[in-house]
Amino acid sequence: xxxxxxxxxxxxxxxxxxxxxxxxxxxxxxxxxxxxxxxxxxxxxxxxxxxxxxxxxxxxxxxxxxxxxxxxxxxxxxxxxxxxxxxxxxxxxxxxxxxxxxxxxxxxxxxxxxxxxxxxxxxxxxxxxxxxxxxxxxxxxxxxxxxxxxxxxxxxxxxxxxxxxxxxxxxxxxxxxxxxxxxxxxxxxxxxxxxxxxxxxxxxxxxxxxxxxxxxxxxxxxxxxxxxxxxxxxxxxxxxxxxxxxxxxxxxxxxxxxxxxxxxxxxxxxxxxxxxxxxxxxx
Amino acid sequence: xxxxxxxxxxxxxxxxxxxxxxxxxxxxxxxxxxxxxxxxxxxxxxxxxxxxxxxxxxxxxxxxxxxxxxxxxxxxxxxxxxxxxxxxxxxxxxxxxxxxxxxxxxxxxxxxxxxxxxxxxxxxxxxxxxxxxxxxxxxxxxxxxxxxxxxxxxxxxxxxxxxxxxxxxxxxxxxxxxxxxxxxxxxxxxxxxxxxxxxxxxxxxxxxxxxxxxxxxxxxxxxxxxxxxxxxxxxxxxxxxxxxxxxxxxxxxxxxxxxxxxxxxxxxxxxxxxxxxxxxxxxxxxxxxxxxxxxxxxxxxxxxxxxxxxxxxxxxxxxxxxxxxxxxxxxxxxxxxxxxxxxxxxxxxxxxxxxxxxxxxxxxxxxxxxxxxxxxxxxxxxxxxxxxxxxxxxxxxxxxxxxxxxxxxxxxxxxxxxxxxxxxxxxxxxxxxxxxxxxxxxxxxxxxxxxxxxxxxxxxxxxxxxxxxxxxxxxxxxxxxxxxxxxxxxxxxxxxxxxxxxxxxxxxxxxxxxxxxxxxxxxxxxx
Numbered sequence: 001x002x003x004x005x006x007x008x009x010x011x012x013x014x015x016x017x018x019x020x021x022x023x024x025x026x027x028x029x030x031x032x033x034x035x036x037x038x039x040x041x042x043x044x045x046x047x048x049x050x051x052x053x054x055x056x057x058x059x060x061x062x063x064x065x066x067x068x069x070x071x072x073x074x075x076x077x078x079x080x081x082x083x084x085x086x087x088x089x090x091x092x093x094x095x096x097x098x099x100x101x102x103x104x105x106x107x108x109x110x111x112x113x114x115x116x117x118x119x120x121x122x123x124x125x126x127x128x129x130x131x132x133x134x135x136x137x138x139x140x141x142x143x144x145x146x147x148x149x150x151x152x153x154x155x156x157x158x159x160x161x162x163x164x165x166x167x168x169x170x171x172x173x174x175x176x177x178x179x180x181x182x183x184x185x186x187x188x189x190x191x192x193x194x195x196x197x198x199x200x201x202x203x204x205x206x207x208x209x210x211x212x213x214x215x216x217x218x219x220x221x222x223x224x225x226x227x228x229x230x231x232x233x234x235x236x237x238x239x240x241x242x243x244x245x246x247x248x249x250x251x252x253x254x255x256x257x258x259x260x261x262x263x264x265x266x267x268x269x270x271x272x273x274x275x276x277x278x279x280x281x282x283x
Numbered sequence: 284x285x286x287x288x289x290x291x292x293x294x295x296x297x298x299x300x301x302x303x304x305x306x307x308x309x310x311x312x313x314x315x316x317x318x319x320x321x322x323x324x325x326x327x328x329x330x331x332x333x334x335x336x337x338x339x340x341x342x343x344x345x346x347x348x349x350x351x352x353x354x355x356x357x358x359x360x361x362x363x364x365x366x367x368x369x370x371x372x373x374x375x376x377x378x379x380x381x382x383x384x385x386x387x388x389x390x391x392x393x394x395x396x397x398x399x400x401x402x403x404x405x406x407x408x409x410x411x412x413x414x415x416x417x418x419x420x421x422x423x424x425x426x427x428x429x430x431x432x433x434x435x436x437x438x439x440x441x442x443x444x445x446x447x448x449x450x451x452x453x454x455x456x457x458x459x460x461x462x463x464x465x466x467x468x469x470x471x472x473x474x475x476x477x478x479x480x481x482x483x484x485x486x487x488x489x490x491x492x493x494x495x496x497x498x499x500x501x502x503x504x505x506x507x508x509x510x511x512x513x514x515x516x517x518x519x520x521x522x523x524x525x526x527x528x529x530x531x532x533x534x535x536x537x538x539x540x541x542x543x544x545x546x547x548x549x550x551x552x553x554x555x556x557x558x559x560x561x562x563x564x565x566x567x568x569x570x571x572x573x574x575x576x577x578x579x580x581x582x583x584x585x586x587x588x589x590x591x592x593x594x595x596x597x598x599x600x601x602x603x604x605x606x607x608x609x610x611x612x613x614x615x616x617x618x619x620x621x622x623x624x625x626x627x628x629x630x631x632x633x634x635x636x637x638x639x640x641x642x643x644x645x646x647x648x649x650x651x652x653x654x655x656x657x658x659x660x661x662x663x664x665x666x667x668x669x670x671x672x673x674x675x676x677x678x679x680x681x682x683x684x685x686x687x688x689x690x691x692x693x694x695x696x697x698x699x700x701x702x703x704x705x706x707x708x709x710x711x712x713x714x715x716x717x718x719x720x721x722x723x724x725x726x727x728x729x730x731x732x733x734x735x736x737x738x739x740x741x742x743x744x745x746x747x748x749x750x751x752x753x754x755x756x757x758x759x760x761x762x763x764x765x766x767x768x769x770x771x772x773x774x775x776x777x778x779x780x781x782x783x784x785x786x787x788x789x790x791x792x793x794x795x796x797x798x799x800x801x802x803x804x805x806x807x808x809x810x
Contacts, residue, residue: 027679028712072406073406168411247710250710254712
């Protein structure tokens with residue numbers, strides 16, 4: 001069974017807190033979360049991101065935009081109400097049931113004699129390929145130039161979706177921010193050119209490297225519908241149960257390490273998030 | 284059983300020891316020669332004697348040291364630290380950044396416990412231990428780049444606690460500029476006593492401690508039991524061997540047994556689904572494709588299932604007496620429908636169960652022997668002066684039976700509240716040992732999935748259990764002989780026939796039937 005949580009303009013900060021709770025809780029099951037935008041613009045860096053190196057902090061602060069660090073790795077994005085968030089949390093067992101040929105492909109591609117990171121011998125790159133070829137390719141089926149460029153979803157060489165993954169022994173999380181639209185000004189002013197960039201980017205600046213889904217789709221709803229159709233057409237037709245936010249929020253009370261953080265512009269350092277999801281201030 | 288490598292290492296050490304002993308003997312021999320060959324010159328003799336003393340002393344010191352080292356080495360010869368390397372994360376990625384440590388030096392760790400989290404390219408990867416033992420060295424601090432195929436940690440295998448004390452280094456490094464984790468900052472020192480070993484993980488200021496000796500841990504591990512689910516009765520809540528054995532025998536502590544169907548019945552499932560919503564959705568079981576290449580698939584029985592095997596085996600030693608009865612639910616249905624809006628206004632989903640639980644408690648007050656247990660020596664019946672009624676529920680972890688405490692003092696609303704809380708906790712995997720232990724009587728609402736008559740198995744040390752079948756609209760005769768539709772629910776009871784007889788259960792059932800079929804009579808007896 002896969003639990004489907006649909007959110008609309010739900011703060012991405014809280015969504016990431018829920019995702020971390022689901023990811024870190026044992027036996028939380030399989031989840032797909034779709035969120036149509038976050039109400040306020042926010043800069044999101046990956047887990048090991050250095051805020052000063054990736055973000056123009058003064059600029060961001062003066063615009064009243066928060067900067068957060070998410071628990072998963074990967075790059076930086078300025079998200080707002082026109083960003084579409086899609087997160088897939090699956091147990092490897094479920095993935096193998098849905099796509100039995102996946103493990104056969106991944107084990108042949110791995111020539112390593114070192115122990116595997118998980119029972120299934122499934123590596124992050126395998127999941128990246130699977131997500132593009134077996135899932136998002138169908139979501140964006142109208143676009144013939146949809147491709148996976150290193151770790152990004154692109155049309156040709158223009159990126160429209162960034163990914164991050166987290167792997168544990170029995171499950172993985174793959175979450176994506178799709179740029180339906182964005183403020184050019186935000187992207188350019190808020191984000192620095194990162195040190196580590198994918199090869200295919202070739203030193204292009206943000207505006208030359210990214211593209212907007214709105215140029216190809218009339219509405220976000222169209223994309224969301226494509227996403228729902230793809231979910232409902234997964235092989236072996238697993239049961240999809242639409243759930244409420246409350247059901248997901250229950251996992252927040254399971255004790256777990258909390259790696260999502262907010263940047264404190266005054267202290268110039270990361271601080272733990274204190275909100276209704278995490279009311280106890282961590283010492 | 285020592286590996287070849289370990290045997291060779293041990294042999295080398297012994298050879299070294301023998302060689303050193305020969306040197307010592309050489310010194311002794313020399314000193315003896317000096318004595319024998321001493322000249323008549325007293326001064327020479329004295330000086331030689333003076334030389335012999337230091338040599339003898341040196342001899343003693345060397346011997347003592349070697350004895351200690353031999354004893355230590357013999358103790359630890361099979362338990363050299365294992366270098367646990369960073370696994371391959373695929374696609375030729377050569378190194379990963381260390382993000383979080385879940386352990387610190389000196390911590391005890393078990394196979395499959397989380398060690399750390401690393402980042403490779405765009406994926407964070409959780410690394411789990413492949414060994415049981417003590418973490419004796421953490422090779423990278425947070426923020427370091429760990430190379431694939433090179434050691435992440437060193438783990439000294441289980442059983443050599445003395446060695447862990449000899450080899451344990453300083454507390455692990457905590458110099459990460461980011462505060463993605465406060466684990467190492469908050470760690471408390473490992474116990475220095477050999478009598479017990481603190482297993483202490485601190486995550487963001489919250490500490491989790493399970494006190495138990497290595498032998499108890501080993502026994503728990505062999506039986507795939509999480510020590511966190513057992514209430515320890517030793518000092519400071521220590522889990523003792525007897526607590527673990529009691530748990531395994533299903534005598535007390537956590538209740539994780541299911542209520543399987545033993546004999547010929549109409550139901551074949553052993554799970555009870557409890558959904559917080561009233562309209563119960565049965566779980567959809569997706570048929571997995573049959574792999575024609577393999578004739579069979581072996582799945583190890585572990586965790587809760589393993590405990591179930593043991594507790595069900597223990598229950599077979601108790602003679603079960605079965606009794607079933609029909610209960611007319613029309614009046615209770617009407618009452619529940621009346622109360623539903625009030626419950627909803629208080630944020631509670633109201634099912635039949637709170638009513639049935641309360642009615643059961645009222646009936647138990649009249650027949651308290653059904654709320655008792657038999658002493659292990661079978662010489663006493665222990666009457667419990669409280670009704671902690673267990674309710675079976677299907678959770679992601681499996682079938683669990685948490686109980687509602689002191690039902691005799693709770694209102695129906697309070698019972699409904701507590702039931703809601705337990706259901707939510709069950710789904711979230713947060714049922715505590717307190718929730719799971721201390722039950723005196725159990726109910727299983729298997730009818731939410733289906734079925735009529737059941738043959739439930741006792742949850743020892745309880746002496747009675749009821750399995751509630753589905754509510755059906757069936758034709759019955761009224762007093763005038765007319766056929767009328769009635770909502771009928773069957774409850775199948777099992778009792779411990781060593782102390783419970785048929786008449787007792789039948790009388791108890793009649794009292795319960797009175798309460799269920801005329802719920803207003805519950806008002807008379809409710810405190």
